[in-house]
Structure formats: C-alpha cells, structure tokens
Amino acid sequence: MTRWSWLAAVALMAGGPGVSAGQDVTAIRAGRLVDVEQGQIRRDQIILVRGDRIESIQPASSRIPSGARVVDLSKYTVLPGLIDCHTHLIGEAELSDVLLPLERSAAQEAFSGVRNARATLLAGFTTVRDIGTYRAFVDAALRDAIEDGTVIGPRMAVAGAYVTVTKGAGEVVGAANDVTIPAEFRFGVANSVDEVRERVRALLNGGADFIKILATGAVLTKGTKPGVSEYTEAELRAAVEQAAEYGAFVAAHAHGAEGIKRAVRAGVRSIEHGSLIDDEGIALMKERGTWLVADIYNGDYIAAVGREQKWPVEFLRKNEETTEAQRAGFRKAVAAGVRIAYGTDSGVYPHGLNARQLPYMVRYGMTPMQAIQAATLSAAQLMGWENRVGSLAAGKYADIIAVQGDAMADLSRFEKVSFVMKGGVVHKAP
Numbered sequence: 001m002t003r004w005s006w007l008a009a010v011a012l013m014a015g016g017p018g019v020s021a022g023q024d025v026t027a028i029r030a031g032r033l034v035d036v037e038q039g040q041i042r043r044d045q046i047i048l049v050r051g052d053r054i055e056s057i058q059p060a061s062s063r064i065p066s067g068a069r070v071v072d073l074s075k076y077t078v079l080p081g082l083i084d085c086h087t088h089l090i091g092e093a094e095l096s097d098v099l100l101p102l103e104r105s106a107a108q109e110a111f112s113g114v115r116n117a118r119a120t121l122l123a124g125f126t127t128v129r130d131i132g133t134y135r136a137f138v139d140a141a142l143r144d145a146i147e148d149g150t151v152i153g154p155r156m157a158v159a160g161a162y163v164t165v166t167k168g169a170g171e172v173v174g175a176a177n178d179v180t181i182p183a184e185f186r187f188g189v190a191n192s193v194d195e196v197r198e199r200v201r202a203l204l205n206g207g208a209d210f211i212k213i214l215a216t217g218a219v220l221t222k223g224t225k226p227g228v229s230e231y232t233e234a235e236l237r238a239a240v241e242q243a244a245e246y247g248a249f250v251a252a253h254a255h256g257a258e259g260i261k262r263a264v265r266a267g268v269r270s271i272e273h274g275s276l277i278d279d280e281g282i283a284l285m286k287e288r289g290t291w292l293v294a295d296i297y298n299g300d301y302i303a304a305v306g307r308e309q310k311w312p313v314e315f316l317r318k319n320e321e322t323t324e325a326q327r328a329g330f331r332k333a334v335a336a337g338v339r340i341a342y343g344t345d346s347g348v349y350p351h352g353l354n355a356r357q358l359p360y361m362v363r364y365g366m367t368p369m370q371a372i373q374a375a376t377l378s379a380a381q382l383m384g385w386e387n388r389v390g391s392l393a394a395g396k397y398a399d400i401i402a403v404q405g406d407a408m409a410d411l412s413r414f415e416k417v418s419f420v421m422k423g424g425v426v427h428k429a430p
C-alpha cells in the first residue's frame, strides 16, 4: 500500500473529511501530447489523473504527488480517447446473409455486442455514437451494462432502432413479401408525419439518446436505392422537432443529393454517408453548420471482402456507385469548411479496425491534425459531449490513449494503439 492510499484508508476508517478517499492518482508522462483544442503537439508533459477525471496537465519538470502511480509514455504520442460517431456494435458483420438478424436471439445479439464493445475500446475508441440496431434497444442494454461496469466497452450514445419507411433502408429486408417480420425488428417503422412523431417519442421514452432516421435508400439494404429519397422534408422535420422536445438530435442516413438537402433543411444535426452530395448540398451544410459523418474507408473493405464472401451482387454494385463519389464529395466538403466528425460504419467491417479510416481522411484533404480533431474534439461536439470527452483537459474524463513514437507523422500507426485508459482505468498498457 502506498503512503497516500494508506492515509486515504485511515481517513476512510475515521470517516474523516478532506481526503478524497478511494481515488487513485496516476501520473502519465507524455513524450508527445496532442492538444486537439490548440491543434498543437506539446512535448514532455505530465497528465495527472485522479479517480475518473483529468486533474491537471503540467510540464514534465513539475512535482508528481507522492504515492501516485506513474505511467511512463515518454516514448509515445498521447491523445484523448478516439470517438467513432458511426458504429453498429450490435450484431454480426456477415452481410452474405441478409436475414441473419432473424436467425439470432436477442441474447446472441447482446453477446456479439459485448465482444464488439471490447474490441472497439481496446482499439483506442473510448466513446461511440452507436447508430442503429435491427432488434430494438439491444444497444441501450449494452450502453447500460458498460456504464454499470458489467461489460468493458466505450461510452455509448445509442439510437435504439432505425426510423425508416416500410421496406426502406432501415428494415430487415430480403424475406418473401408475404412473410411478416416480427415487431421487435420494426420498432422504428414510420410512414407519415404523425407516425414519425409517434415513433420518435417511443424511441426516446424507451431509452434512446438520439434519433437515427433513414432519409434515403442504402447500399447494404436489399431493394433500396441510395439515390432515392425515402422521406419528405416535412417528415424529416417532424423527427427533428419531436426529438428537440427531448433535447435530443437527429442523425440522418442520406446518400442521395436531394435526400441530403431535405435532411439539412429539416434541421438534422448530422448527415451520415453523404455519398452523392452536390455543391448545393455542401453549401447548405456549411451555412447551417450541419455535421458530415462520411465513412470513406469501408468502400474498399466491401469491394474486397464482399466479393470474397459472396455478398449480394446488388450490394457490391451500389458500393461501386458510391465509394469514389463519396470520397470526392468529402474532399470538397473539407475544402468548403463543412464541420466533419469521424464515423466509420464499423459493423460493416469487423469492429476494432476503426482507426483504418484516419489515413483516408488525410488522403482526401485533411491534415493529420484535422483528422485527429474530427475523431476527438469535433466528434464530442457533434454528440454534445464536449464537456466530458474529446480533449485532454482538466475536469474531463480521463479517457487517454497512446501510440508508439511520432504517430502524427503516419496515421496508419493508430491501427496499433499501445495504451488505453477509460475513466482512469487502464485497459491496455505497453
């Protein structure tokens, strides 16, 4: 027992005030500290962590409290935990079988979530915005199990289910037309302004943190067309207004140029994918401050693995029609100054590979610092969580990761994160 914790124990036994008993102190020596707020690298710093929070950040020459545990990351680049704003932690990424969700029990889906959450955290992603599950509210159960310590995983904001039109981009499709899909897979189905309002209420009352609405067809949903709008602007606006009653926001899946513009005009907080965005849509997003969450890595994964695993030909074709268009649109959006947050559609590809998109964002127009900011501070701002996570600052959660050497020189190094701390607890160490 260290002297400090011995004193704390004594204070605890005596019931004495003053000492924040039971709160471990950790001093992290950071060789390179990425200050995402200033967009700078600071050399040789000490991060003091008390309990689950960052207490201070000081030059390496400053005094370390006696009794503090010291973690030496002086040969590492140290950053705030990364944030993925577009994950699907529930379920399996086997898209060769589109009816797979119907072959799995809720318990099996939850256990997949446990495995996926762990892989995501150990990859350095300490927070996710989990953007939909076919079986309603399994995501909320996973979020709660992580929060109460039953399961190891990232902090989660969850959508609860998909708000989608009948047989639209958020439905389990592929069954025969006269087969009825069970209600728990259709919780968010809504086909009018009134139904959208009713489903948004049901989702937010049921434990969702935000709303995911499918504004256009999808690449990986049979029969739907990415370029086709599935909701009217009035229906999208109903979702935004109803969510706002709860202080919640709407994320809109939108590939087609028209669907993107409808969603932006309706007031959604983020456009997911944005694959076929046009110049007018980019200008509108810039003007309205709408966030773009574009999954510009996974097109390559789908093209390679989808072919290998014999995913439906329709998926591969739609993937080809959107991948390069999305990257071109992303490049234009970056140049135009559209707000961009990191999101990968993890679940389409295996969980834990979330960092693979970072070098793509540099290839398509961002500086390495901008890409890291998108995956930290900007992502936190999109979620409305910037007071809790997203940068290394006193008072925020001690969600801290480290990558060996000068990681900012080559963002592919983020595929090998050496150190992961979440809320002051070390989950991975060199």
Ligand SMILES: [Zn+2]
Binding pocket: 086, 088, 131, 345
């Ligand atoms: Zn998705």
